[in-house]
Amino acid sequence: MTAPLTAGLLLVALAAVPLLGPPDYLMHVLITVLLTALAGTGWAMMGRYGLVSFGHGAFLGIAAYTMALLWNEAGLTPWLGIPIGMGVAVLAGMLLAYPAFKLRVVGHYFALVTLAAGEIVRILIVAMREHTGGSLGLTPAKPPPGAGWLAMQFDKTGFWYIALIAWALGLVCWFLLDRSMSSRALAAISEDEDAAASIGIRVTSEKMKVTVISVALAALAGALTAQYRQYLNPESLAGLGISLQIVFGAIAGGMYAPIGPTIGAAITIGLEEGLRIFFGTELTGAAPLVYGLLLVMFMLFMPRGIAGLFERRAQRRATPAPAAAE
Amino acid sequence: MDPFLLEALVNGILLGGVFALPVLGLNLVFGVVDVVWLCYAELVMVGMYAVWFFYSQMGWPLPLAFAVCIGLVAVLGVLLHLLVVRPLLTQPPINQVLATGGVLFVLQGVATLIFSTEFRALGVDMPPMEVGEVFVSGTKLAAFGAALLGAGALWAFLKFTYVGTAIRAIARDREVMPLMGVDPQRIYLIASAIGGALAGLAACLLIVQLDVHPFVGLSFGPITFMICVMGGLGNMLGGFLAAFLMGLIISVGGFWGTTELSYVVAFAFFIVVMFIRPQGLFAR
Amino acid sequence: MEQASLSIDAVHAGYGDFQALFGVSLRVDPGEAVGVVGPNGAGKTTLLRVISGLIRPRSGNVRFAGQDLAKVPAHTLPALGIAHVPENRRLFPHLTVEENLRVGAFTAAARPHFEVRRDHVYTLFPRMKERRHQLAGTMSGGEQQMCAIGRALMSGPKILLLDEPSAGLAPLVVQQVFDLVRRIRQEGLTVLIVEQNVAQVLRVVDRAYVLETGRVAAEGASAALAADPVIRRSYLGGH
Numbered sequence: 142m143t144a145p146l147t148a149g150l151l152l153v154a155l156a157a158v159p160l161l162g163p164p165d166y167l168m169h170v171l172i173t174v175l176l177t178a179l180a181g182t183g184w185a186m187m188g189r190y191g192l193v194s195f196g197h198g199a200f201l202g203i204a205a206y207t208m209a210l211l212w213n214e215a216g217l218t219p220w221l222g223i224p225i226g227m228g229v230a231v232l233a234g235m236l237l238a239y240p241a242f243k244l245r246v247v248g249h250y251f252a253l254v255t256l257a258a259g260e261i262v263r264i265l266i267v268a269m270r271e272h273t274g275g276s277l278g279l280t281p282a283k284p285p286p287g288a289g290w291l292a293m294q295f296d297k298t299g300f301w302y303i304a305l306i307a308w309a310l311g312l313v314c315w316f317l318l319d320r321s322m323s324s325r326a327l328a329a330i331s332e333d334e335d336a337a338a339s340i341g342i343r344v345t346s347e348k349m350k351v352t353v354i355s356v357a358l359a360a361l362a363g364a365l366t367a368q369y370r371q372y373l374n375p376e377s378l379a380g381l382g383i384s385l386q387i388v389f390g391a392i393a394g395g396m397y398a399p400i401g402p403t404i405g406a407a408i409t410i411g412l413e414e415g416l417r418i419f420f421g422t423e424l425t426g427a428a429p430l431v432y433g434l435l436l437v438m439f440m441l442f443m444p445r446g447i448a449g450l451f452e453r454r455a456q457r458r459a460t461p462a463p464a465a466a467e
Numbered sequence: 468m469d470p471f472l473l474e475a476l477v478n479g480i481l482l483g484g485v486f487a488l489p490v491l492g493l494n495l496v497f498g499v500v501d502v503v504w505l506c507y508a509e510l511v512m513v514g515m516y517a518v519w520f521f522y523s524q525m526g527w528p529l530p531l532a533f534a535v536c537i538g539l540v541a542v543l544g545v546l547l548h549l550l551v552v553r554p555l556l557t558q559p560p561i562n563q564v565l566a567t568g569g570v571l572f573v574l575q576g577v578a579t580l581i582f583s584t585e586f587r588a589l590g591v592d593m594p595p596m597e598v599g600e601v602f603v604s605g606t607k608l609a610a611f612g613a614a615l616l617g618a619g620a621l622w623a624f625l626k627f628t629y630v631g632t633a634i635r636a637i638a639r640d641r642e643v644m645p646l647m648g649v650d651p652q653r654i655y656l657i658a659s660a661i662g663g664a665l666a667g668l669a670a671c672l673l674i675v676q677l678d679v680h681p682f683v684g685l686s687f688g689p690i691t692f693m694i695c696v697m698g699g700l701g702n703m704l705g706g707f708l709a710a711f712l713m714g715l716i717i718s719v720g721g722f723w724g725t726t727e728l729s730y731v732v733a734f735a736f737f738i739v740v741m742f743i744r745p746q747g748l749f750a751r
Numbered sequence: 752m753e754q755a756s757l758s759i760d761a762v763h764a765g766y767g768d769f770q771a772l773f774g775v776s777l778r779v780d781p782g783e784a785v786g787v788v789g790p791n792g793a794g795k796t797t798l799l800r801v802i803s804g805l806i807r808p809r810s811g812n813v814r815f816a817g818q819d820l821a822k823v824p825a826h827t828l829p830a831l832g833i834a835h836v837p838e839n840r841r842l843f844p845h846l847t848v849e850e851n852l853r854v855g856a857f858t859a860a861a862r863p864h865f866e867v868r869r870d871h872v873y874t875l876f877p878r879m880k881e882r883r884h885q886l887a888g889t890m891s892g893g894e895q896q897m898c899a900i901g902r903a904l905m906s907g908p909k910i911l912l913l914d915e916p917s918a919g920l921a922p923l924v925v926q927q928v929f930d931l932v933r934r935i936r937q938e939g940l941t942v943l944i945v946e947q948n949v950a951q952v953l954r955v956v957d958r959a960y961v962l963e964t965g966r967v968a969a970e971g972a973s974a975a976l977a978a979d980p981v982i983r984r985s986y987l988g989g990h
Contacts, residue, residue, distance in 0.1 A: 193561055240742045249503060249560065253696050254741045257734040260689050264734075268727045381689055385568060392565055426579025426681070433572025440566035441554055629857055636843045636854050643841045646803055648829035648858035648906060 148312075155305055159298040168297040174403075174410045175304040176366045181391040181402030182311040183358025186318065186351055188388070188396045191331040195252045196259025197387050200230040200356045201363025202266055202379030206273055208364045209373055213282050214272070223364045230360035231353055233262075238352045242345045247334070256381060263380035278374035281367075300369050307365055308403070311358050315399040318354065323347055359387075389432070393439050408435075474601045475722035476715065481603070483714025484611040485672055487618055489691045490698070490706040492665030495621075496544075498638035498701035499658035502552050502563045506571035507666060508688030510547075513574060514540040514670025515679040519587050529591065537667035544663020545656055553655070571684070578681035586678040610672035617668045618707065621661070625703075630657055638701060690717075690730075693737040699747025708749060755781040755816045755832065755909045757802070757943065762811035764801045771797040773965045774811065779910065784932075784942040786952040786959035786973070788986065794965040795945040796838050799914050802943075803835040804828055815910070830858050832909030839918065840899040844888025848879055848898055851887050855905030864907060872901040875934060893924035900931065910941040917948045929955050949986040953977045961986075 159168070184197045204226035211217040211225065237258050240246075246254055267275045284294060295303070318324050326347045329337040338344050367373045377383055386409065394405025409432070416428045493507050504510070514536045521532035551570060555563045593605030625631035633649050634657070644651050677683065694713050698705030713733055720729025740748060757779040764772040771794040779785045787795050800806045802813055804825030813820040815833060823831075842851050852872060856865045873880035876897045882890060887898055896916055903911060913932070917925040929951050936942055936955075946952040953959060953973040961969040961982065969982065976982050 191561075237738070244742050244745065246741055246745050249564075249700065250696060250741060250745050252564070253692055254738055256689055257693055257737050257741075261731050261734045261738075264727055264731050268725070268731070381685060385571075389565065389568065389572075425584070426576045426581075428576065429572040430576025430580065433569045433574075433576055436569030436572065437551055437566050440558075440562050440569065441551070444558060444562050629853065629862060632846065632850050632853050633857055635850075636846060639843055639845060640841055642805070643837055645805065645825035646829070646835045646837060647854050647902070648826055648861070649854070650824065650826040 152305070152309055156302065159301050165297055168301060170410060170414055172297065172300050172304045172369060173366075174406050175308040176362050176369065177387075177390065177410055178403035178406035179304075179308050179311045179365075180359050180362035180387050181394070181406050182308075182315060182399070183355045183362065184387050185391040185396035185402045186315065186358070187355040188391060190327040190351065191247070192348065192352070193248075193252050193388070194255040194355075195381065195384050195388065196255035196257070196262075197355075197359050198379045198381070198384035199255075199259040199262035200234060200359040201366070201383065202262050202375065203230040203233055204360035204364040205367035205373050205378050206266060206279070209279055209281050209367060210272060213279070219281075219364070219368055223361065223368075226364045227357050227360040230363075231356050234352055234356035235349065238349060239345070242348045245334070256384070259380055259384050263375045266375040266379055273373075273375075276375060278372055280372055294368070294371065300365075303365060304369070307361055310361075312399055312403075314354055314358060318351070319399075323350055327351060389436050393436065470601060472719070472722055474603070475718045477601055477603055478607070479715035479718030480711060481607045481611045481714070482718055483711030484614040485669070485676075486687070486691060486694055486710040486714055487707050488614050488665050488669040488672065489687070490694050490710045491618060491621060491703055492662040492669070493691060493695050494698070494701055494703050494706045495634070495658055495665070496662040497695070498703070499634055500548070500552065500556075500655045501641075502556075502560070503567065503692075503700075504547065504552075504662070505564050505567040506547075506574060506684075507662075508684030508691060509571050509574040510540055510543055510663060510666040511670045511673065511687075512578060512679060512681070512684045513543060514667040515674040515677075515683065516578060516582060516587070517667075518671055518674045519589055519679055522591075523587070523589060533671045536670055537664050540667030540670065541660045541664040544659040544661075544666065547663070548655060548659035552659070553652075575681045575684070582681070584680055584682075586680045588678045589674050591675050604676070606675050610675060613668070613672055617665065621665070621703075624661075630654070634658060690733070693734070697737055697740050697748055699749055702747060702749060705747055705749030709747075712748075755941065756814075757833075757910055757941075758814045759798075759802070760811050760814075762798075762801060762808045762813060764797055764806055764808045766797075766806070770809075771965050772801070772808075775962070775965065775967055776811075777960050777967065777970075779941060779943050781909070781941050782939060783958065784936050784944070784956040786956035787943065787945045787962055788947070788949045788952060788959055789962035789968075791947065792964075793962040795947075795962055796914055797965075798962070799835060799837075799912050799943075799945055802912060803833060829906040829908070830860055832907075833912065834903035834906050834908035834910070835912040836899050836903045836914060836916065838914040840892075840895045842887040842895055842899055842902070844886065846887060847884050848887055848890075849883040851898055851902050852905050855902035858906055861906045865905070868905050868907060872904055875904075875931065876901060891924075892920050893927060896920065896924075896928050897931065900928075900935075904935070908940070910943065911935065913942065913944045913946075915945060915947060917946060917951060925951055949982075 180197070180201060184194065187194055204223070207226035207229045208219050208222035211222040212219055237254070241251060241254055266273050273279055326337065326342045329342060330344055330347060334344055363378055367378065390405035390409040391402040392405065393408055394403065395401030412432060413428050416431065420427050489507055489511060493504060496502065496504055517536040517539050518532045521527045521535055522529055547570060551566050552563060555566055593609060595602045596605045596608060625635055633644070633654055637644050637649070637651060637654055641651060644654070690713065694709045695706050697713070698707070698709030716733045716736060717729045720732045759775060759777050761774045761776055762772055763770065763774060775794070775798060777785070777787070787798060789795055797806065801808050802820065804820060807821055815831060818831060820828065843854065846854070849869070852869050853865065856862055856868065878894060879897060879901055882894065887895065890898065900913070916928050916932070920928065925948060932942060932944065932955055944952055944956060953976060956973050958972055959970065959976055960967050961976070969976065977987070
């Protein structure tokens, strides 16, 4: 299979990008795309099996704030803080998901439960303002001189590699999941949960597995984003707004293909930046407007997203036209 | 009883009344068309801007502004159905929700473009009234009264008219409706218009107590959905009662803790209800 | 007589890849009572669904009073005079008996006659009058069947399509339902009944078609069919 080879070459090519000396702004945009893509990829791992979460922002926030608070108040390096933050997020996710799955909360209801959870996290972050700075936000403390490495406060090039590795990790998880028995089990579950259970699939267990991966990736994205920006605030790392953006990005790019959420992230960020360049701050509101229109268009004309277009063409080439009905 | 607690209870009921209208509208559309209008709160936002614009900027008398607002949002509901919902009726529900989510962004974007992100207030107020030992905002009381009237009118429509009875019927059995001469597409349009009108009415009630800005929908949208689901999606009476329950939880919670935490309590209550009785508190 | 005649010509119909009817033709003239019998899965319900427009035929046509039914939306059929009582009654369980009747009178032509027709339905089924404000879902199977037929009558139809009216009902109740059908017939209504209970239906109808695996296997006057040894063996318990 040439896929791993292509992937490997692509990765090497991407790793070499900073060597070409691109402008700082471009690097910033690309890093943001990668991290957003990571969040989207994590979300889509659940989303593609019908476990649509409208509260994934919560996991970004939990991990980010855990990491930042551990650094600011306990001096614990983000190298440890991030895994811990991911752990806390995963724990929270499992706490929410387990009863939901066990009690067969699905579809609309699951989406709304996750929405409520996301909002709870956002409100709690704001409520704990003595620690988190509330809506005004939080800035990680500056490290003692020479300890930049410890504080994980790198320059753009450094973060490029971190973001690249994290993003690649997300895709590796996707491929591993695809090749495992779980993906078949989950597909069966998403089609007919009762039928899947009756043939021996452990429904709750499989759903929990994919939830853990999904949450972990989103949490990683959140923590890294916070670390990169050196700024946290509840609106951008929790709550309905960011959760919906993740969802919409993944859907626009196509949540059934591994590269889909990345395409979606590229579109979303590209659109935001493009509109900002074009209109400056004159026409704020143009971005969500265009974004929203595109989303509606996508749903009307391309429900499987951009990646879906390629998917369909590839499928047609792979399977010969069926013989005429006898 | 502590008069402040009493006041919290009364305010809770008044708050519930305000939630009740969008909840009824959402439930109506969901029950009939089987689609969740994720952008419902944004329709209310449009209505709020309409009233503000016609009253504050154009100097129209308030009742006229109200009437035009209701009509406007009703038309918006119909357009939403025709342009976005109807083409997607055969697609999985998540696509429908996402499409209406797209409309959410569109409405927010348009509002920002036209009116900027400033908060706009109507500048209308009624003096507080004394009810027993409690002082209650006259505006809130009037809004509550109007909400009850709206809900009552809706109930009468559903109970006593042919179309209303058909709407109640179609919510349970869509397929047989043509056998009785009912065109489901027409019923969907009517339900969408009423859903929009209810959003418009809610806007009238809210603009007198709340400032409008493009993202005001995010402050009551999520709660509205949760109330709907708690009452049982599509269950009008359940949603109506759940609205008051939530209003009380938030208001009394705010009395004992901070307002913020009262929302956390309300959301947590919702999650627990979903675990225990996902079909809703009042499902049959 | 073309007027108010139902004619089905060489209809092929099905669901998706699955075909249920293969070139079925039949005819119901005004004032007649016609039965369509046959085993489970023969396509009887599909046939009625094609007539009332819930399914479009793949080929062939369905005409009533000269009007091609496939060309008009399903919900316009009651205005043309066709009323269909669906399989399993399909009442609205959360509405009262009278509200169910009201939905039956939804068409603009039917509304002015609501009170008159409703009272007529109550005359035909006095028990419905007793239960007029009771939720339809709380009634017994037989009562629900009466209510469903009453609902169909509210549109003032020229032809009544009945889908398996005896399904799930005790024999005594089935008897009552068919007595009702006889009384409706006496008032001049044309009736097409699809039924598995061959013995009962042959006593009510003038003619019948036998449908087997989507094709008309036999047809004739009820007396002739009832006497036919093949029919007796297959559907009438052989004696």
